[in-house]
Every structure is written in structure tokens, then in C-alpha cells.
Amino acid sequence: MRKLSFYPKLAMGNLWRNKSTYLPYLLACVVSVFTFYTMLAINLNGALDGIRSESVVKSFTAIGAIILALFCSALIFYTNSFLAKRRKKELGLYSILGMEKKNIGIVMFFETLLIAAAALVLGLLLGLLLSRLLFLVLLRLVQYEVTVDMPVSYSAIVITIIFFGAVFLLALLSNLRQVRLANPIDLMSGARQGEKEPRASWLLTLIGLGCLGGGYFIALYFRSPSEALMMFLVAVFLVIIGTFCLFTSGSIALLKLLRRNKNYYYTPRHFISVSGLIYRMKQNAAGLATIGILSCMVLVTVSATVCLYVGAENSLQTQYPSEYELSFDVAEDADTLLTGARQVAVGTGVELADLWDYRIGSLTTLESGGAFNSVADFDSISSMTMIGLMPLQDYNASMGENTTLAGDEALLFVTGGSYSGDTLTLDGTTYRVTHLDQLGTQKSGADDLGRTILLVLPDMDAVERALEARPEAVRQARPTETVMRRALTFNLSGDEAAKAQFLSGYEAFIAGLSTNGYFQYLSREGNRVNWYATNGGFLFLGIYFGILFLLAAALIIYYKQLSEGYDDAGRFEILQKVGMSEGEVRKTINGQILTVFFLPLVVAVVHIAVAFFPVSRAMVLFGVRNTPLLALSTLFTVLAYALVYLLVYRRTAKTYFRIVRRQAATA
Amino acid sequence: MAVLEVNHLKKIYTTRFGGNKVQALTDVCFTVEEGEFVAIMGESGSGKTTLLNILASLDKPTAGEVLLRGTPMSTIKEGRLAAFRRQHLGFVFQDFNLLDNFSVEDNIYLPLVLDGRQKYEEMRARLEPLAQKLSIADILKKFPYEISGGQKQRVAAARALITNPDILLADEPTGALDSKASGALLKLLAEVNREGQTILMVTHSAKAASRAGRVLFIRDGEVFHQIYRGGASDDDFHRQIGHAVTVSAAGAAGKAV
Numbered sequence: 001m002r003k004l005s006f007y008p009k010l011a012m013g014n015l016w017r018n019k020s021t022y023l024p025y026l027l028a029c030v031v032s033v034f035t036f037y038t039m040l041a042i043n044l045n046g047a048l049d050g051i052r053s054e055s056v057v058k059s060f061t062a063i064g065a066i067i068l069a070l071f072c073s074a075l076i077f078y079t080n081s082f083l084a085k086r087r088k089k090e091l092g093l094y095s096i097l098g099m100e101k102k103n104i105g106i107v108m109f110f111e112t113l114l115i116a117a118a119a120l121v122l123g124l125l126l127g128l129l130l131s132r133l134l135f136l137v138l139l140r141l142v143q144y145e146v147t148v149d150m151p152v153s154y155s156a157i158v159i160t161i162i163f164f165g166a167v168f169l170l171a172l173l174s175n176l177r178q179v180r181l182a183n184p185i186d187l188m189s190g191a192r193q194g195e196k197e198p199r200a201s202w203l204l205t206l207i208g209l210g211c212l213g214g215g216y217f218i219a220l221y222f223r224s225p226s227e228a229l230m231m232f233l234v235a236v237f238l239v240i241i242g243t244f245c246l247f248t249s250g251s252i253a254l255l256k257l258l259r260r261n262k263n264y265y266y267t268p269r270h271f272i273s274v275s276g277l278i279y280r281m282k283q284n285a286a287g288l289a290t291i292g293i294l295s296c297m298v299l300v301t302v303s304a305t306v307c308l309y310v311g312a313e314n315s316l317q318t319q320y321p322s323e324y325e326l327s328f329d330v331a332e333d334a335d336t337l338l339t340g341a342r343q344v345a346v347g348t349g350v351e352l353a354d355l356w357d358y359r360i361g362s363l364t365t366l367e368s369g370g371a372f373n374s375v376a377d378f379d380s381i382s383s384m385t386m387i388g389l390m391p392l393q394d395y396n397a398s399m400g401e402n403t404t405l406a407g408d409e410a411l412l413f414v415t416g417g418s419y420s421g422d423t424l425t426l427d428g429t430t431y432r433v434t435h436l437d438q439l440g441t442q443k444s445g446a447d448d449l450g451r452t453i454l455l456v457l458p459d460m461d462a463v464e465r466a467l468e469a470r471p472e473a474v475r476q477a478r479p480t481e482t483v484m485r486r487a488l489t490f491n492l493s494g495d496e497a498a499k500a501q502f503l504s505g506y507e508a509f510i511a512g513l514s515t516n517g518y519f520q521y522l523s524r525e526g527n528r529v530n531w532y533a534t535n536g537g538f539l540f541l542g543i544y545f546g547i548l549f550l551l552a553a554a555l556i557i558y559y560k561q562l563s564e565g566y567d568d569a570g571r572f573e574i575l576q577k578v579g580m581s582e583g584e585v586r587k588t589i590n591g592q593i594l595t596v597f598f599l600p601l602v603v604a605v606v607h608i609a610v611a612f613f614p615v616s617r618a619m620v621l622f623g624v625r626n627t628p629l630l631a632l633s634t635l636f637t638v639l640a641y642a643l644v645y646l647l648v649y650r651r652t653a654k655t656y657f658r659i660v661r662r663q664a665a666t667a
Numbered sequence: 668m669a670v671l672e673v674n675h676l677k678k679i680y681t682t683r684f685g686g687n688k689v690q691a692l693t694d695v696c697f698t699v700e701e702g703e704f705v706a707i708m709g710e711s712g713s714g715k716t717t718l719l720n721i722l723a724s725l726d727k728p729t730a731g732e733v734l735l736r737g738t739p740m741s742t743i744k745e746g747r748l749a750a751f752r753r754q755h756l757g758f759v760f761q762d763f764n765l766l767d768n769f770s771v772e773d774n775i776y777l778p779l780v781l782d783g784r785q786k787y788e789e790m791r792a793r794l795e796p797l798a799q800k801l802s803i804a805d806i807l808k809k810f811p812y813e814i815s816g817g818q819k820q821r822v823a824a825a826r827a828l829i830t831n832p833d834i835l836l837a838d839e840p841t842g843a844l845d846s847k848a849s850g851a852l853l854k855l856l857a858e859v860n861r862e863g864q865t866i867l868m869v870t871h872s873a874k875a876a877s878r879a880g881r882v883l884f885i886r887d888g889e890v891f892h893q894i895y896r897g898g899a900s901d902d903d904f905h906r907q908i909g910h911a912v913t914v915s916a917a918g919a920a921g922k923a924v
Contacts, residue, residue: 197768197810262787271773271780279768574764577725578826579753579778581746 007103011110014090020655021086021562025079026118028555032072033123033164035548038131039065041156042138056530057142060537064544071545073167075552080171082559084178086566091179105176112175116168120161127160128152141309141536143529198282200253208245215239219614232614239607240293247289247603251281272575272588273595276568280596284560291553292600296607298546299641303608303634304615305542308535310633311624316531318625320524321442322354322489324506327520333513334486340509341490348501350494354440358394359460359484361467363387363426371425372453374470385417386452387426389467391460399440405458408432413439417451424455427469431455499525550641554648557597561652565659572660586657593656597649605638669734670834670865671699671722676731678717678888691717692728693888699834699867704860706879707869708912714888715869719838722867723756724748736833753778757827757835761842763819765811765826772807775825782830793829801825801855817848821855828859835859837868841875853878873912877905884911 015022043061094104132150215238222231255278259265265274281288308315324341328334334357345352365372365385372385392405403411410431412424424433439454457463463484492499503525510521572585580588616630624630678692691714699705709715720726722733724740733740735755743751757778758764765774772794773780779790798804801821806814814822820840827835837856841849849872857878860866868879876882878901884892894911896904 266776266780266787266790268781268783271777275766275768275773571766571768574766575777575781576749577723577758577760577764578781579749579756580781581749583746584749584781 007106008110011107011114015111015114021083024555024558025083026115028075028079029115029119030123031551032076033119033160034126036068036072037124037127037156037160038134039068040159041131041153042135044153044156045150056533056537060541064541069163076167077171079555084175101179104179108175109172112168112172120164124157138540141540143532143536198252198278200256201249202253204245204249205253208242208250211238212242212246215242216610219610232618243293243603244289248285251285252278273591276592277595280592284596288600292603294549295553295600295604298549299604299608299637300611300615302542302546303637305535305539306633306637307619307630308622308624309539311626311629312531312535314626315624316524316528320522320527321440323491323524325489325522327485327487334488338488341506344502344505344509348505349498350492350502352490353493355490356398357488358390358398359486361389361463361484370421374427374474376474388454389463390454390456391463392456392458395456407458411436411456413454415452419453426466429466429469550644558648558652561593561656565656569660593653601642601645608634669698670701670736672734673697674732676721677729678721679729691888695890697883697890699865702863702865704866704880706876706882707885708871708876708882709885710871713885715885719836719869723758723836724752753782753830755833757830757832759823759827759837759840761839763823765819765822767811771809771822774822775829777826778830797825797829816844817851820844820852835864835866837866839870840868841872873905873908876908877901882908
């Protein structure tokens with residue numbers, strides 16, 4: 001009986017004695033269980049079936065759960081191996097005191113069991129308490145107003161227990177393997193042998209500088225949204241390589257350069273720090289570079305999703321200047337749909353407002369020296385210009401204006417670029433143009449996907465003549481373009497509920513329509529649902545993972561600092577004996593921790609600052625043209641991240657000092 | 668004037684929760700004159716290390732006073748202690764205490780750099796003759812893990828001597844060395860002493876102590892005996908010390924009975 005309770009007690013005692021390392025581990029495990037369960041429970045929630053954004057929410061949470069599974073198990077394995085390494089000496093002592101490997105294995109089994117049980121119980125408890133709240137947050141983010149219940153998901157509980165049970169079992173097995181392989185003497189001599197001084201590779205440093213510079217250049221140089229997105233990936237790749245090279249070799253090269261400068265190096269402030277950092281960078285460079293890059297990615301993702309989400313209304317307005325937009329090949333369809341819209345509007349109590357009803361012909365052109373020529377094909381969106389041709393009659397009718405134009409005159413309205421000439425030549429015909437600053441609610445010059453020019457010509461004949469002027473090859477390659485299309489756009493006035501009724505009523509009407517022509521229907525309301533479902537889901541995942549990642553990064557740095565604290569204790573003891581005051585020791589330590597901690601953050605912030613430009617251009621592809629908003633959301637995200645980081649830093653520094661001090665005192 | 672004066676030093680350690688009191692030093696008095704080489708001998712637990720820690724200003728006495736060139740150490744402000752240590756005292760430890768992330772040269776410069784008052788050229792000028800004397804000139808660019816124990820201890824000695832300390836405190840300097848390296852190091856210390864350096868060495872090795880000019884014996888926190896070399900050779904002095912140790916052991920046994 002006594003024997004049975006001996007091992008659990010010993011295991012409990014071990015954990016308690018090592019609580020400064022095991023508590024963060026337990027915390028990481030609890031958070032892992034909690035996040036995994038929550039994601040899974042939302043995914044498995046049957047109540048979601050049949051809601052409007054069901055498929056989007058489900059696929060987001062499914063992807064989320066898979067990433068979480070990978071991420072959490074990696075985190076647990078990493079932390080576990082770190083802890084096992086730290087405790088080698090203790091286990092060696094047990095072994096020398098006469099504990100067999102089998103007995104050590106039993107102790108380890110109980111330790112893992114205790115941690116696993118605590119993590120699962122606390123994590124699931126937290127999950128049960130908070131998953132409903134998180135679920136509501138998610139529904140709020142995807143703008144789903146109807147309350148959906150969130151029942152306790154037993155299958156999610158079972159899957160969570162099985163999954164983490166397996167993870168902990170594997171962690172235990174890897175620990176047992178270490179015990180089995182090692183002999184007590186090896187276990188006891190945890191102390192490091194003198195380490196070779198790291199070499200600085202100038203080649204790698206130069207490669208790093210080149211890659212980083214190249215990446216930055218590409219990110220800043222390519223300006224058009226479509227190119228930027230493609231080149232951005234190249235830039236990201238280069239910056240990642242550059243960061244790794246500079247962290248591993250560049251940092252050491254720089255430190256050695258500083259060391260070579262005798263007047264800089266042989267001063268109290270730099271002497272200890274520089275030589276200490278050379279070793280620190282050797283051990284930590286790869287880890288710090290990874291943390292820097294991942295931080296950067298998380299921050300960019302979160303700030304971009306925040307911006308997309310917050311800028312949704314703005315973006316919907318620019319992407320859909322009118323609430324409803326319909327265009328047709330067959331002009332008769334327009335009459336049917338307009339009549340239909342009026343009928344549904346009367347039925348639901350809204351009125352059609354800002355109704356535009358116009359004919360438009362569109363051309364794809366390439367500009368060369370102020371002359372635009374129609375082409376059948378184009379290389380990239382950025383080089384082409386879309387030209388829309390509208391007769392003056394339709395323009396005046398839609399705008400409620402009374403403009404007149406001479407035979408060679410035209411009105412010009414440009415978006416997604418600029419055109420400032422007084423004349424414009426299209427397929428050989430030159431028009432004297434009057435520039436319009438505004439078209440309805442749209443302002444000219446707004447950033448868009450490629451340049452679009454609207455030309456208002458004096459009459460329908462002029463439009464047809466312009467279409468006829470296209471080269472023969474173009475006319476054959478894209479005959480559909482010659483067909484003038486008719487377009488309808490309108491807004492609604494009325495209260496929100498009535499508008500929603502109109503949306504469903506009109507969509508039903510359109511669904512029942514039969515036409516053999518090409519027909520396009522866009523509604524801002526209809527797209528808003530998708531928009532919020534997608535971006536809300538993105539935002540949810542982005543923030544969720546952002547927090548989890550921050551936790552993991554902080555934990556990894558915390559453990560790194562602890563293990564260095566044990567290594568440094570001896571060093572600082574010597575320094576104190578040789579004549580360094582405790583204040584100076586403190587200052588030096590602070591400097592070193594600060595560097596190791598904040599170097600990745602600083603690197604991440606610099607990367608983000610550069611990435612800001614291509615990201616803001618890429619946002620245009622998603623219809624967000626609000627640069628100040630992106631700046632604000634980036635700033636806010638970085639500050640929130642830095643704040644949490646700072647808290648972890650202070651906690652770490654405190655523990656580190658305690659270790660250094662205690663070791664020095666007992667020596 | 669005496670370089671070091673130790674008056675009625677007493678040290679009592681109290682365990683953290685105030686339970687046990689351990690009297691490490693009962694009443695220690697002695698002086699070290701300019702240019703002397705003094706060895707303090709005693710068994711483990713006799714209070715040697717405590718004494719040295721107090722002399723090094725790493726620890727404070729419960730009662731009594733230590734004067735360095737007439738200045739009571741207790742009058743030095745807490746914030747100035749570290750500076751005082753590196754300007755007036757030199758240390759050699761049993762386990763060398765070299766920093767493994769510094770080259771040999773930088774290890775030796777350490778106290779000077781911490782002091783921050785000298786340019787590199789001045790430090791270099793000080794190091795060169797010292798490195799010649801200690802025969803470490805050809806290993807200055809190496810790192811501690813690349814050199815032997817004897818070399819390490821000579822480097823540690825160089826680090827202690829480069830500040831021209833008032834007194835060199837050596838704590839079992841031969842404790843981690845083989846007999847050949849021990850002999851060489853002791854010879855070096857004797858040489859340095861002949862050139863005028865005051866040395867106080869703590870040891871439990873009679874052989875090491877036999878190099879000193881005077882040996883103090885410490886037991887149960889008290890100096891109970893001292894012998895002078897006078898004109899004796901190293902070997903004779905070694906025998907005398909051996910005799911004193913035997914007497915001391917007998918005395919301790921007698922006391923225990």
C-alpha cells in the first residue's frame with residue numbers, strides 16, 4: 001500500500017520543486033487543450049447546420065483545428081524535451097542513489113500522468129466555460145444575428161482527450177528512451193564543456209544582406225496591385241533567407257567587428273555584453289530568426305484581417321457603388337427586371353433610388369503615347385486599360401444632366417489610374433475630352449484593379465463608329481464585345497428590414513426568370529453576407545492564432561532564458577568576485593536579455609514597416625483602399641503584441657535574476 | 668605600516684529560518700606586512716574560506732574589523748565595494764574562475780576593463796611583461812578550454828596581478844593542479860613575492876604552505892599557532908609545518924576527548 005502511493009507522491013514533489021519550469025509548461029498544455037477543444041466544438045456544433053454562412057464557418061474551424069493540432073503537439077514536444085534535458089542531472093542522482101531505470105520510468109509516468117490530467121481537466125473546463133462565448137464572438141464577427149445554441153460537444157471532448165492523450169504518451173516515450181539510453185554518469189554531468197567560439201561567415205552575411213536588400217527592394221518597387229501580389233511572395237522568400245543568414249552569421253560578424261574596435265570593446269559597458277552576445281547568438285540565432293519571422297507573419301495577417309474587417313463597409317461601397325447592379329446582353333431583359341424590381345419594391349415597401357439605366361460598350365486597350373489601341377489579348381492586368389463607351393443621352397438621363405457635346409468631343413472619367421491629356425485617341429479617332437471629377441458617388445482616380453476609362457460620346461452613332469473602328473483581328477477574336485450591353489444600377493430607400501425583404505424577394509424573382517442571354521447580377525447586400533462570413537472567419541482565426549503563437553513564442557524564449565540563466569550564473573559569480581558590483585551585473589544581464597528578447601520583435605517590426613507598402617497595395621485586390629486604416633490596424637496590432645511581449649519579458653527577467661542570484665549564493 | 672590588519676574577527680552564520688547558528692570564525696587576529704608571503708593552513712571546515720571571503724569583502728563579519736592599509740573595510744560604502752575589490756585586491760581561486768567566452772588576453776584585462784580607466788594600449792603595455800614572467804605570452808589569443816590547468820592558473824594569476832593589487836589573495840591555488848604544475852605555480856608566486864608583491868594564501872597543503880614566509884594555523888575559527896620560516900630552506904620549513912600539523916591534529920583529538 002505504501003509502495004503504491006510512493007511514486008505519485010515523488011512525482012508530485014518533483015513537479016512542485018520544478019514549478020518555475022513546469023507551471024509554464026502546464027499553462028501551455030492547458031491553453032492547447034482549451035483552444036483545440038473550442039475549435040473542434042464549434043466545428044462539430046450541429047446547430048450550425050443550415051445557417052447562411054455554415055460552409056464558410058465549418059471550413060474555417062476545420063482548418064483551424066488541424067493547424068492547432070499540429071501547432072499544439074509541436075509546442076508540447078518542444079517544451080517537454082527542454083524540461084527533460086534540464087532534469088537529466090536530477091534523474092542521474094536518482095540512478096546513483098539506487099533507483100533502477102524501471103523505477104525512474106514509473107516516476108516519469110506519474111509525472112506525465114499528473115500533467116496530462118491537470119491539462120485536460122483544466123483545459124476542458126475552460127473550454128466548456130468559454131467555448132460558448134467564443135462561439136458567440138465568431139457569430140458576431142460573421143454578422144450572424146440569430147442566436148444559435150452551443151451545446152456541450154461530447155464528441156469534441158472525446159477527440160480532445162484521445163488526441164492529447166496520444167501526444168502526452170509520445171512525449172513520455174521519448175523521455176523514457178532518453179533515460180534508457182543514458183548512463184548515470186552522463187546524466188549527472190549536465191555541465192557543458194567549454195564551447196568553441198562561433199565563426200562568422202562573411203559569405204553568409206553578404207548573402208543575407210543581399211537577400212534582405214533584394215526582398216525589400218522588390219517589396220517597395222513593384223507598385224501595381226496585381227504584380228505586387230506575385231512579387232510579394234518572392235520578396236517574402238528572400239527576406240526569410242536574409243533574416244536567417246543575418247541572425248546566424250551577420251550578428252556574429254557584427255559583434256566580432258565591434259570586438260575588433262579596441263576602443264569600443266574595452267569599456268565596461270561593452271566588454272561583457274559583446275562577448276556574451278557572441279555565444280548567445282550562436283545558440284539562439286536560428287530560434288530568434290524563426291520567432292522574428294513568425295511574429296512578422298502573424299502581425300501582418302492579423303493587421304490585414306483587422307483592416308479587411310473594419311474596412312468592410314468602405315470596401316463594399318467602392319466595390320459596389322450601387323446597392324444593385326445588373327447588366328445584360330439582351331436589352332429586353334432589362335425591362336423585365338426593372339419592372340420586376342419595381343413590383344417587389346412596392347410589395348416590400350421600399351423605393352428604387354438613384355436609378356441608372358444605360359447602354360455601354362467596353363474595349364480592352366493598350367496605351368502607347370496617348371493613343372489607345374484595342375487588343376484581343378493582354379499580358380497583365382496592369383498594362384491594359386479598359387475603356388467603356390456610353391452615349392451622352394444615357395449619361396444625361398441617368399445623371400439628370402443636360403450636357404451637350406460636339407461631334408469630336410467626349411466626357412472622360414478615369415478610375416484605377418490617371419489620364420490627364422486634353423485629347424484621347426482611340427483606334428485612330430481623336431476626341432477632345434472634358435474630365436469629370438465625379439460620377440455619381442464615385443470619385444475619379446480611386447485606386448482600382450487596372451485603369452478604367454469611361455468615355456461619354458455625343459450619341460449612339462458615335463459609340464457604334466468607335467466599336468467598328470477596332471482592327472479586324474480584334475473584332476473576330478472577341479465578337480461579344482461588339483454587343484452593346486445594357487446595365488441597370490439602383491439603390492433602395494427604406495428601412496433595413498424592408499431592404500432585407502426586398503433582397504430575398506428580388507433574388508427569388510431573378511431565380512424564376514428565364515433568359516437565353518448573358519446576364520450578370522450583383523448586389524451589395526448579397527455580397528456583404530459572404531464578405532463578413534469570410535473576413536469574419538479570417539479575423540477569428542487570425543486573432544486566435546495570433547494569441548496562441550504569441551504564447552508559444554514567449555514560452556520558448558522564457559525557457560531559453562532560463563537555461564541560459566543556469567549557464568550564466570557561474571559566469572556572473574566570477575565577475576562579481578573579480579570586482580563587478582551587483583548593480584553592474586544587473587545592468588549587464590538586463591542588456592543581454594533585452595537584446596535577445598526584443599531583437600526578434602524589432603526585426604519583425606522593420607519587416608512589417610516594409611511589408612506595409614505591398615500589403616496596402618494587395619489590400620486593393622480585396623477592395624480596401626484605406627491606407628490610414630491599414631496603418632492604424634497595423635500599429636494597434638503591433639502595440640498589443642509588444643505589450644504582451646513586454647509582460648513576458650519582465651516575468652522572464654525576474655526569474656532569470658533569481659536563478660543567477662541563487663546559484664551565486666549557493667556556490 | 669601593515670598592509671592587512673585583522674582584528675578580532677568573528678562570523679556567525681544563521682540558517683535561513685533562524686534555527687541553527689554556526690560559528691565559522693571565533694576570534695581571528697593577525698597582520699600581514701608589506702612584501703610578506705603568508706599562508707593560512709587548516710582543515711576543511713576550519714573557517715579558511717569564510718576568512719578569505721571576509722578579507723575579499725565578499726562577506727561581512729559579525730564582529731571585528733579588517734583594515735587594508737589602515738582603512739577599515741566597514742567604512743567603504745556598499746556601492747564602492749566592487750570598485751575597491753578590483754583596485755586593491757587580486758584573487759586566485761582553486762578552480763581558476765576564468766570566463767570561457769573570453770580569450771586568455773581578455774580574461775586578464777577583465778578587472779582593468781571593469782575599472783574603465785585605461786585605454787587598450789596601456790593595458791597591453793601592462794600585460795606584456797607580466798605575460799613574459801608568467802610564460803603565457805604565446806597563449807594569449809587562445810580560449811580557456813584550449814589550455815592546460817597549469818596554464819589556466821597562471822592566467823588567473825596574471826588577471827590578479829595586472830591591477831598591481833595591495834595584496835594577492837589565493838584560495839587553494841594548487842588544489843586543482845597536478846604536482847608538477849603545482850610546483851611551477853608556487854615557484855612563480857614565490858618569485859612574484861620576492862619582487863615585492865604581498866601574498867596571502869589559504870591552503871591545506873603543507874607543500875604549498877612551505878613556500879610561504881610565515882604560516883598561520885587555523886582551527887575551529889581561531890588562529891592557534893604560527894611559524895616563521897626564518898632562514899630555513901623549503902624542505903626544512905615543509906618538515907616544520909608537517910610537525911605543526913601533527914601537533915594540531917593531536918591537539919584537536921585531545922580537545923575532542
